Amino acid sequence: MRKALQRFCLHRKNSAANGLGLVLRPNVADRDVIRQVACLCILLSEFRKCQQRRHNRDNDGRALIAAAVFPTFTRTLQAFVCLLEFLAHPCCPLGSIPRLRPCNPNPFTAPAQSLGTTLLVVFRLKNLSYPCLIILWPSVDWDAMKALVVQKPGVVELVNIDDPVPGPGWVRVRVCAVGICMTDFEVIQGTIEARYPLIPGHEWCGIVDAVGSPSDQAWIGRKVTGDNEITCGECVYCRRSEWRRCPHYEQIGFETSGGYAEYLLVPTSNLHSLPEEVSFDQGAILEPLGVGLAVAKLAQTRPGLTAIILGAGPIGLNCLTALKASGAIRILCLDLRKFRLEFARSWGAAEVYTDPGELAAAAARLHPEGTDIVVDTTGDIEIVRAGIELTCFGGAFVPAGFCRHKSMEIEPDTIHLKNMRVLGAGCNSGFTGVAARCVAAGTLLTESMITHHYRLEEYSSALSRDTVAADGYIKGIFVP
Numbered sequence: 490m491r492k493a494l495q496r497f498c499l500h501r502k503n504s505a506a507n508g509l510g511l512v513l514r515p516n517v518a519d520r521d522v523i524r525q526v527a528c529l530c531i532l533l534s535e536f537r538k539c540q541q542r543r544h545n546r547d548n549d550g551r552a553l554i555a556a557a558v559f560p561t562f563t564r565t566l567q568a569f570v571c572l573l574e575f576l577a578h579p580c581c582p583l584g585s586i587p588r589l590r591p592c593n594p595n596p597f598t599a600p601a602q603s604l605g606t607t608l609l610v611v612f613r614l615k616n617l618s619y620p621c622l623i624i625l626w627p628s629v630d631w632d633a634m635k636a637l638v639v640q641k642p643g644v645v646e647l648v649n650i651d652d653p654v655p656g657p658g659w660v661r662v663r664v665c666a667v668g669i670c671m672t673d674f675e676v677i678q679g680t681i682e683a684r685y686p687l688i689p690g691h692e693w694c695g696i697v698d699a700v701g702s703p704s705d706q707a708w709i710g711r712k713v714t715g716d717n718e719i720t721c722g723e724c725v726y727c728r729r730s731e732w733r734r735c736p737h738y739e740q741i742g743f744e745t746s747g748g749y750a751e752y753l754l755v756p757t758s759n760l761h762s763l764p765e766e767v768s769f770d771q772g773a774i775l776e777p778l779g780v781g782l783a784v785a786k787l788a789q790t791r792p793g794l795t796a797i798i799l800g801a802g803p804i805g806l807n808c809l810t811a812l813k814a815s816g817a818i819r820i821l822c823l824d825l826r827k828f829r830l831e832f833a834r835s836w837g838a839a840e841v842y843t844d845p846g847e848l849a850a851a852a853a854r855l856h857p858e859g860t861d862i863v864v865d866t867t868g869d870i871e872i873v874r875a876g877i878e879l880t881c882f883g884g885a886f887v888p889a890g891f892c893r894h895k896s897m898e899i900e901p902d903t904i905h906l907k908n909m910r911v912l913g914a915g916c917n918s919g920f921t922g923v924a925a926r927c928v929a930a931g932t933l934l935t936e937s938m939i940t941h942h943y944r945l946e947e948y949s950s951a952l953s954r955d956t957v958a959a960d961g962y963i964k965g966i967f968v969p
């Protein structure tokens with residue numbers, strides 16, 4: 490009997506009839522939501538077949554979900570919310586039912602405490618309804634979450650660990666999307682400063698599902714991203730907004746647990762609320778957009794200045810969009826990968842090059858008064874050197890790529906005699922909030938750079954340098 494209960498069961502009534510029923514039972518040992526999704530997918534595909542057979546003409550492709558919920562267990566509801574979001578997500582195999590709309594009570598936003606385990610779901614298409622009963626049985630280890638942990642440099646494991654519990658002034662975020670950043674590769678390899686064992690992931694978006702202080706209750710159910718810097722807020726450096734110098738400075742995804750997990754803890758003061766229209770994917774890549782906006786601000790970009798971006802990866806593209814939005818003109822891009830250059834062109838790069846020599850010749854032709862702003866995102870010493878050369882008198886050179894501790898020789902007079910500004914862009918506190926405002930207002934949208942989605946289970950392929958180097962790859966996202 491126990492064995493039977495531990496298997497997922499599908500009780501489907503006659504699919505040609507008006508009602509479709511499904512009972513899902515999470516396995517006590519294996520709590521992975523994906524199997525439940527598989528069962529639900531079977532149900533939904535049956536529903537679609539049935540719907541198409543009967544109502545070919547009336548099919549407007551919209552499904553409406555009504556959920557009747559009974560207050561018992563909280564975790565099972567969260568699993569169900571995961572299912573709904575997964576179904577609405579672009580990586581869902583049922584991409585053709587994208588517009589599932591939850592209605593009252595809205596399980597996306599209702600406080601988890603007040604909702605429960607048994608859901609009556611009604612799929613409604615114009616005049617016809619297909620009620621579907623989904624029962625998610627609670628099991629003992631629902632309180633453990635999946636997380637990708639870097640145990641020590643070079644050793645990554647997918648583990649089940651206790652759900653984090655927020656302390657006073659903190660919230661718990663259920664992670665819905667988290668960006669895979671090249672900096673995470675450095676964290677995994679141990680070439681950048683981090684504290685191990687560590688859950689990486691500093692580009693995250695999700696929904697607040699628990700708070701540590703009763704006064705923060707209003708955050709529950711809200712879609713959020715946030716700043717990663719954790720500081721004391723009281724020392725002389727914090728008062729001067731020089732967060733990185735705070736003696737208590739820590740960064741989410743580097744010194745404290747990041748978003749490569751189902752849940753993440755964040756100080757309430759770091760949160761940025763996002764409107765419903767901003768997708769989880771877009772929300773997850775606000776941090777790198779913040780880097781682009783910080784670069785544009787540091788370089789004092791204004792309308793009419795010319796620019797070059799070295800490297801058309803995610804950071805280069807974010808710099809491109811931010812510089813363009815700030816008024817820079819005739820922006821030239823350099824990258825070795827033609828696919829990325831074509832993408833940069835579609836985002837407004839004037840000319841694109843794979844050869845630094847050709848780029849220099851084009852800059853002389855297209856920027857006759859010199860290039861005002863040069864941004865390096867490659868971290869390649871030779872490219873950095875070329876970038877300094879390309880920067881005009883009084884111009885700004887912005888190193889925004891990680892050089893992996895390599896050193897280079899430089900003739901200081903190059904900088905001195907050109908009155909050049911060299912502006913490090915490695916720490917951009919506060920710009921995620923700026924990015925959130927721009928995206929919420931619809932003035933900057935960067936989601937189209939996302940080319941790949943992965944589950945945490947697919948980490949070995951998602952975190953392989955071969956994957957990232959492949960043609961067609963720009964930005965990957967984990968959907969925990």
Ligand SMILES: [Zn+2]
Binds near residue numbers: 776777
């Ligand atoms: Zn990053």
Ligand SMILES: [Zn+2]
Binds near residue numbers: 722723725727736737
């Ligand atoms: Zn401080």
